[in-house]
Amino acid sequence: MATKTTKGIIGIVAVAIIILAAVLIFKSRDTGEIKIGSIMPLSGDAAAYGLPLQKSAILAIEEINSQGGILGKQIKIIFEDGKCTGKEASSAAQKLINVDGVKVILGGLCSGETLGAAPIAESSKVILFSPGSGSPDITNAGDYVFRNFPSDASSGSKIAESAIEQGYVKVGVLSEVTDYAQAVSRVFKNKFKSLGGVISTDESFSSDASDFKTQITKIINAKPDAVYIVPQTPSKFGLVLKQLKELGYEGPLYTNEIAAGKDVLEQYKNEIDGAILAEPLFNPDDPISKEFLDKLTARYGELAGALPPVYLATTYDAVYILKEAIESCGEVKADCIKTHLYSIKNRKGTAGLLTLDPNGDPLFNYVLKVVKDGKVNEYKQ
């Protein structure tokens, strides 16, 4: 029954396979460049993070290349779309490691991506360096797994401590159903309760929903002393703020670093004013950080919109950290790079001072900040 269309389809598939094979062979030859892989969410909701961070990484790469590259060779960064899922990230890792032959991967961004790619990186002895994953599970994900972004664990607990100190005994929680937000909210709830607080309502919302009015109604109805919002998607956060105000809530607000994104600070300036947030220690006015942010804006325009700037900084730093590690090793050798990374202590970067602990996690804390007039300032209780 091999009709013309059948033959056509089989023909196309055969051609595709031949092309694929040719490209695979072509790709794995040595081109005199240093290849680095990267896994980030380039499509789907998380692309709101992935796309800007991609640009931050590219900025770093371009700078390094224009100054002679690493060890005299230009760097080529190969981006794969992790789609914020373990499955895509693991396929991406496979491809980067086995086809492109990279020994170093910048990524993942979402914790799911990092957790998906980690086993493959680990067994292939390839460095996986995440600039943005916060899941506590990553601490033990592997010897070759590093990150310069702190574990979510401290975000929630700082907020809990602050709330108790302020005398807030009843708190309503509204969190997004994503790995990061749930991890942070869980830590908060446990800590708050252990300090004697009461969670008056525990509500959540799905990442693709836009109507949180009923959850908010429930929260307000329980008359909490304060409300803690744990979003992950910036645009959803904005809607939560809007609906909170429309439904008449005017009390104290706690949240996370999503509030520090420029889009939110501008578009929801009034609604977010006075909110207290926990952010990984980042000072945008520090000369090095400021210089970086200015460079980024000059190159890409209003880029940092949805994203808390700290991620942009950690990504940029991560590229430079990897560069330094490769240089100190004289070649792209994963074991040597690994040793170098573990030895990082008080490295000054655009994201502040970095020291990595024996698990490959940064000794980096969350600090409390407060939003005032569209700006994020240090918070003193």
Place this chain on the structure above:
Amino acid sequence: MVLLQLLVNGIIAGAIYALMASSFSLIYNIIKFMDLSPGALFVVSAFSAYAFNILFGLNFLVSLILALIIVSILAILINKIVYKPLRNKNASNFILFLASFGVFLFITALILLIFGAEVRTFGLPITRGYEISGAIITKTQILLIVISLVLFLLLQLFMKTTKLGKAMRAIADDKQIASTLGINVEKTIAITFVISSLLTGIAGILVALEQNPEHTMGLSVILKGLTASIIGGIGNVPAALVGGFLIGIIENIGIWFLPSGYKDAIAFVILILFLLFRPKGLFGVKTREEASG
């Protein structure tokens, strides 16, 4: 009081579902398949209006009209390029349904490509809503409900009184006979798509005003529109109104009792219950074709 607030929340959501449901039912009525592309048109409309109004700085009403024009053209194109060839080949409902899913995925990816994923808003002032007997509702939300009801009434009037409306109903009843009576079936189908897309388009813009345009807006809203349509009685356009509001209300009252993450699932549980126990919905009437298949 809280119950009233939940009811209000439900009615606001329901107004949108009702629009989507009528859009969906209109198409189902006339070509007997479940079309998911309104979900994509919903998103296109929201983003087009946003682009014209905020990015190009045009007057809001002009932006709205332009957005609706785009959506209508798109609907005609989809019908012409995808659905018509399939119908001509006598493709099954399932194939058409699947094709509509493909259309949905294609268009929403295109929107992401063009617009990226940053936070967008129409920048309407955010104020505390009006309080009525303990329930709060904002101006935009009231507008949403009113417009939805008005559109609905207009649609009913159109279907009952105009020649075109009658032609649509005739084709819904029996395509063969309608065509022998001199009705231009293909043209009427194309016009149905346009009307359906206008409903969806307006719904999209209303929601974008209230909740900000996002490329993920479409799937949930068309699936709930579909559910509302079935609950009311698929193909029964007036009943779609009831279905829409019912879903909106039950959803919101439901998460008073259940963990709020399950909100979407509520609508689908209702869907399955209806499909199992009352597939023709609350007010559905079986057409000849349905009765035999």
Place this chain on the structure above:
Amino acid sequence: MALESYIIHLLILIGIYIILSISLNLAMGFTGLLNIGHVAFYGIGAYTSALLVLNFGVPFWIGLLSGGLVASFFGLLLAIPSVKLKGDYLAIATLGFAIIIENIFRNWISLTRGPLGLPGIPKPILFGITFSGFSYLILVGIFVLITYIFIKHITNAPFGRLLKAIREDELVVSSLGKNIIKYKIHALVISAVFAGIAGGLYAHYITYIDPSSFTILESILIISMVLVGGLASVEGSIIGAVILVLLPEPLRFLPLPSFAIGALRQMIYAGLLIYLLIKRPQGILGEIPVEKES
């Protein structure tokens, strides 16, 4: 050689999808049960196996087979609507089912850890060998073979002919005294068992699962594989799985601007799906054109 590892990885994925598409074809192609919820069986098998192995230290085999078993209960469950509903109505009901199951994966946090997922799923260790890479491929290959032989066998037997007869005209079949419900249940349960096993194979290969691996989009992908290969053609499902797993791969190498890669990929993929549906809805080896009953 590194290239080999990548090819093995692709082959393992192809193997898992072959099992998924053959099993879906049994329900959809042969019996005419339009199941968009097939991905739910996949996910249930994956989570069951992962949870049993992670929480109770159960050996791989037991986890895997339990995954198939639990999935089969849900196959039984789905047989209920399949009795009353036809065509796109059944499709919608199964869509609802898949969404509800995905919702449960995501929200029943105390059981599944929700969006946090289940990391660190152990690779299978049998007779002292850890299965990974090439050895895992052999494992998957064995299951693919079992699936192929089993389903080929039952569809060639009178059972298969009965399923097709049910697909064509239920009235006639029941008037001949056959218990339609029984056969539909069999088809769905068998379909579910294999999908559940595929889920377990997936979980222990990727070693991390979360609700996002088991979405409606995944179901659409599997349906596409069945359609491309052709309904009611077991060999067709194999071809369909091969084509659709390999198809996005060359796209990775196309010189697309990096910011647009993801969205463009989805567009090209959806576009190809639509094109295929229009130009050849019966797929490559499908024996029946999928026609609307007029």
